[in-house]
Amino acid sequence: MEHLHLPHHHQEGPELEVIKSHLAQAEYFQPAADAFKQLSDSTRIRIFWLLCHYEECVINISSMMDMSSPAISHHLRALKSSGLITSRRDGKEVYYRAADTAESQLLHNVIEQVMQIQCPK
Amino acid sequence: MEHLHLPHHHQEGPELEVIKSHLAQAEYFQPAADAFKQLSDSTRIRIFWLLCHYEECVINISSMMDMSSPAISHHLRALKSSGLITSRRDGKEVYYRAADTAESQLLHNVIEQVMQIQCPK
DNA sequence: ATAACAATTAAACAAATGCTTAATTGTTAT
DNA sequence: ATAACAATTAAGCATTTGTTTAATTGTTAT
Numbered sequence: 001m002e003h004l005h006l007p008h009h010h011q012e013g014p015e016l017e018v019i020k021s022h023l024a025q026a027e028y029f030q031p032a033a034d035a036f037k038q039l040s041d042s043t044r045i046r047i048f049w050l051l052c053h054y055e056e057c058v059i060n061i062s063s064m065m066d067m068s069s070p071a072i073s074h075h076l077r078a079l080k081s082s083g084l085i086t087s088r089r090d091g092k093e094v095y096y097r098a099a100d101t102a103e104s105q106l107l108h109n110v111i112e113q114v115m116q117i118q119c120p121k
Numbered sequence: 122m123e124h125l126h127l128p129h130h131h132q133e134g135p136e137l138e139v140i141k142s143h144l145a146q147a148e149y150f151q152p153a154a155d156a157f158k159q160l161s162d163s164t165r166i167r168i169f170w171l172l173c174h175y176e177e178c179v180i181n182i183s184s185m186m187d188m189s190s191p192a193i194s195h196h197l198r199a200l201k202s203s204g205l206i207t208s209r210r211d212g213k214e215v216y217y218r219a220a221d222t223a224e225s226q227l228l229h230n231v232i233e234q235v236m237q238i239q240c241p242k
Numbered sequence: 243a244t245a246a247c248a249a250t251t252a253a254a255c256a257a258a259t260g261c262t263t264a265a266t267t268g269t270t271a272t
Numbered sequence: 273a274t275a276a277c278a279a280t281t282a283a284g285c286a287t288t289t290g291t292t293t294a295a296t297t298g299t300t301a302t
Contacts, residue, residue, distance in 0.1 A: 006181045008214070019174050023185055029166050031239035032232050037161035041260080042154040046144055053140050058279060060127045064144055071261060073280055092269050092278045093129070102238050110231050111153050117223050118152035162290080179249060192291060194250055213248045213299050 035107060038082045043067065044075045045111065048098065051085050052108040055097035156228060159203045164188065165196045166232065169219065172206050173229040176218035 022028065039045045047061060058076065062069045076096055079085045084104055087096045098104050143149065160166045168182060179197065183190045197217055200206045205225055208217045219225050 006184050008178060008181055010178065010181070010216075011175055016175065019171065020185055023167055023171055026163060026167065028236055028240055029163055029170065029232070032235040033161055033163040033166045035235060036157040036166070040154055040158035040161040042147060042150055043260085045150050045154045045157070046147065049150065050140065050144055054132055054137065057129060057131065059277095060129050060131070063127050064141055068262075069279065070263080070281080074260075077280080089269085089279095092276095094279060095131075103235060106231065106234055106238070110227065111150070113227055114153040114156060114224060115149055117227070119149055164290085180247095189292075190249065191251080191293080195290075198250080210249095210299085213246095215249060 034082060035084070035103065038079055038084055039107060039111070041075070043071075044079060047072070047075055048079060048084060049108070049111055051079075051096055052098040052104070055095050057093040057095050059093070061096070155203060156205070156224065159200055159205055160228060160232070162196070164192075165200060168193070168196055169200060169205060170229070170232055172200075172217055173219040173225070176216050178214040178216050180214070182217070 039048060043065065046065065050056065050061065050064065056064075058069055058072055061076075062072045065072060076085065076087070080087060080096070083101065084099055084107070085096050086099050087094050089095075098108065160169060164186065167186065171177065171182065171185065177185075179190050179193055182197075183193045186193060197206065197208070201208060201217070204222065205220055205228070206217050207220050208215050210216075219229065
């Protein structure tokens with residue numbers, strides 16, 4: 001098995017080969033990048049954080065976020081299709097909440113940890 | 122102190138008020154959203170992950186990523202100005218590596234955890 | 243000094259993103 | 273049935289993002 005040689009040789013050893021081959025598998029990183037993309041928008045990260053704490057209907061989310069319901073609906077759709085939140089209809093209303101998954105819980109923790117690091121208090 | 126009333130009343134209690142007031146402080150979420158934005162691009166998340174493991178120069182990063190150096194340079198600039206990586210010049214080359222900060226380490230861990238969740242093996 | 247190499251910056255452009263308004267679908271109450 | 277309310281979808285648009293090519297800056301060796 002042949003190695004891809006780098007223009008410069010600063011590092012050595014078998015570990016470098018492991019890193020390089022892992023890095024070449026771009027698809028390994030896609031799920032993480034996709035999750036981060038969902039939370040990279042400040043509106044969406046706040047919605048997600050809210051839904052980690054409370055189940056809410058669209059109108060109330062719109063009210064808390066002070067945004068139009070079409071705008072909120074758009075963000076909810078993105079979060080839902082990425083699997084971070086779920087929804088259920090009850091009468092005229094649709095209620096959203098964070099998905100009960102390891103990924104969702106992990107991301108919720110990270111959000112709070114980053115806030116802790118950046119806004120200690 | 123007066124509460125902002127929601128259109129619908131599904132939940133009750135003082136906790137809801139805490140959630141609402143925290144949510145209203147959009148700036149609390151900005152650092153987390155900014156960090157996630159950096160890692161929301163699949164090229165950038167791979168570069169960051171690499172630099173958590175090895176210090177490397179731009180040419181070698183370009184080679185491993187199979188992309189032009191201007192493109193890589195742009196991404197490095199973004200990562201650096203967000204504080205996730207640092208650089209040092211040595212002769213003609215500029216070496217980059219992950220910043221030695223709590224935030225950087227946290228995000229590195231999360232990337233690997235999400236990969237673990239999504240690609241168990 | 244000048245040539246060669248490494249890295250960055252600039253300009254240009256296509257693609258993606260987030261929001262708005264308007265129209266549509268779904269559900270409930272009269 | 274029809275009116276009212278909740279939510280979604282569609283169309284349009286301005287802004288942002290990621291890349292390319294070309295030009296520029298910085299460093300080292302001859």
